[in-house]
Amino acid sequence: MNKYIAFFLSVLLAVVGNVKAQSMTISDYLQQQQPGLDKARLQLQDIEPLIKHYQQSSLVEVTELGRSVEHRPIYMLRLGQGKKRVLAWSQMHGDEHTATAAIFDLLKYATAPEQAAWLKHWQSEITLYLIPMLNPDGAARNTRVNAQGIDINRDALALQSPEGQLLMATATKLKPHYGFNLHDQNRFHAAGDAPNPATISLLAPAYNEAREINASRKAAMQLIALVKPWLDQQIPQHVGRYNDTWSPRSFGDTFARMGISTVLVEAGGHRADDHRQVARRLNFQLYVQWLDAIASGSYQQASLDDYEAIPFNRSGGMKDLILQNLQLRVEQTEATLDLAVNFHTESDRYARIHELGDLSVHSAYHQFDVSGLAFRPGKAYRLEKVLQLDTAAHLKLLAAGYTHFSGEAKLLQSSSSLPVLLNPLRPPQQTPQLRQGATFLLVNAEGEVVQALLNGQLLELATGKVRNPLGT
Numbered sequence: 001m002n003k004y005i006a007f008f009l010s011v012l013l014a015v016v017g018n019v020k021a022q023s024m025t026i027s028d029y030l031q032q033q034q035p036g037l038d039k040a041r042l043q044l045q046d047i048e049p050l051i052k053h054y055q056q057s058s059l060v061e062v063t064e065l066g067r068s069v070e071h072r073p074i075y076m077l078r079l080g081q082g083k084k085r086v087l088a089w090s091q092m093h094g095d096e097h098t099a100t101a102a103i104f105d106l107l108k109y110a111t112a113p114e115q116a117a118w119l120k121h122w123q124s125e126i127t128l129y130l131i132p133m134l135n136p137d138g139a140a141r142n143t144r145v146n147a148q149g150i151d152i153n154r155d156a157l158a159l160q161s162p163e164g165q166l167l168m169a170t171a172t173k174l175k176p177h178y179g180f181n182l183h184d185q186n187r188f189h190a191a192g193d194a195p196n197p198a199t200i201s202l203l204a205p206a207y208n209e210a211r212e213i214n215a216s217r218k219a220a221m222q223l224i225a226l227v228k229p230w231l232d233q234q235i236p237q238h239v240g241r242y243n244d245t246w247s248p249r250s251f252g253d254t255f256a257r258m259g260i261s262t263v264l265v266e267a268g269g270h271r272a273d274d275h276r277q278v279a280r281r282l283n284f285q286l287y288v289q290w291l292d293a294i295a296s297g298s299y300q301q302a303s304l305d306d307y308e309a310i311p312f313n314r315s316g317g318m319k320d321l322i323l324q325n326l327q328l329r330v331e332q333t334e335a336t337l338d339l340a341v342n343f344h345t346e347s348d349r350y351a352r353i354h355e356l357g358d359l360s361v362h363s364a365y366h367q368f369d370v371s372g373l374a375f376r377p378g379k380a381y382r383l384e385k386v387l388q389l390d391t392a393a394h395l396k397l398l399a400a401g402y403t404h405f406s407g408e409a410k411l412l413q414s415s416s417s418l419p420v421l422l423n424p425l426r427p428p429q430q431t432p433q434l435r436q437g438a439t440f441l442l443v444n445a446e447g448e449v450v451q452a453l454l455n456g457q458l459l460e461l462a463t464g465k466v467r468n469p470l471g472t
């Protein structure tokens with residue numbers, strides 16, 4: 001091969017293989033992400049093989065910081081040897097694992113041969129310390145708290161939990177300049193007034209009650225301001241600012257008081273994204289940009305106006321489902337109202353009636369106008385002999401008013417493609433009751449069943465189509 005062509009090809013390959021993280025398309029990202037972490041929850045056994053893998057890498061130093069209450073190891077991984085020290089920790093709440101996956105995306109990206117030049121660029125400036133699962137006991141139980149029942153993020157002053165003690169001892173010893181406090185937030189936060197979930201919320205936590213801005217908090221605000229325009233492009237109107245009320249027991253606020261420029265990142269919900277993979281990708285891309293900006297100091301040019309322009313989260317602004325203009329008659333009182341349904345979490349499979357009335361100020365992952373249709377309670381179909389239930393038979397039973405089945409499970413042989421409710425935990429009520437099951441019929445003025453809500457999923461009887469199947 002002509003040596004010029006060979007040279008050209010090698011440059012081209014280097015460029016193609018070296019897609020900058022912040023300009024990655026979703027398919028670029030999916031090709032390079034750490035496989036195996038797109039799950040409803042992550043526990044220590046999900047990340048330990050990866051930690052073992054990085055123990056073999058000459059680029060990463062792995063240490064066991066200490067042990068949890070139940071003696072699970074808590075690891076820290078270090079990259080780089082620069083003067084600017086950055087400490088990031090995830091999953092101090094055991095059921096918040098999105099950033100843990102993003103940390104392993106970052107490790108995979110930073111140690112890939114095609115990123116050698118990028119790694120070299122920042123690791124002479126930065127030493128990066130990563131604690132990817134501070135609360136492995138909570139992760140094992142899928143709880144926010146640790147095995148003592150303590151919320152580690154309210155233990156920064158009392159330091160009663162071994163996990164909190166380890167985090168504080170690490171920060172005291174390493175004296176990081178920058179801290180990244182990585183969490184998942186309630187999926188029902190809306191991004192300000194937008195009708196969308198806050199998929200990413202950011203905050204430079206306050207270090208005192210007056211929420212003053214000193215040099216270290218200003219740096220944290222500028223790191224956030226720097227990425228705001230990029231986030232607005234990636235997820236327009238899905239970016240929020242977390243509540244900035246001073247919370248002295250929290251690590252973010254305490255570290256801010258210790259002079260660490262601390263950024264809180266909250267990964268939130270997104271439509272059709274049960275495992276928060278959108279927030280995971282954005283987290284990873286944010287880490288890369290922050291490393292670049294800290295290495296170069298470029299964030300110091302960012303305007304605090306961009307930080308202030310991020311709207312605060314609107315708590316409870318999102319619901320899973322809102323049915324608008326449902327007619328409801330209770331005794332002699334008739335009303336046309338909105339009805340909201342929530343699942344407790346993305347992986348929860350039990351839909352509950354959440355709120356009734358004028359819900360026009362709220363938004364929803366799914367919203368349907370059911371004007372002209374009235375609530376009617378569903379009946380239980382009592383299984384007394386074997387029932388072969390295909391979709392057509394199921395639709396006929398729904399049209400006849402049966403929303404669910406009761407009796408022995410073995411008597412129901414279902415091939416129905418619709419949601420089948422057998423012996424529901426809380427049987428549907430005669431009128432909608434808060435926190436009870438979201439299963440009922442919707443009838444037209446002639447009293448015909450036109451639609452049915454089956455465990456929070458709205459079915460059109462004429463087409464047999466479920467308009468918001470679980471996971472969408």
Ligand SMILES: [Zn+2]
Nearest residue numbers: 093096183184
């Ligand atoms: Zn949290």
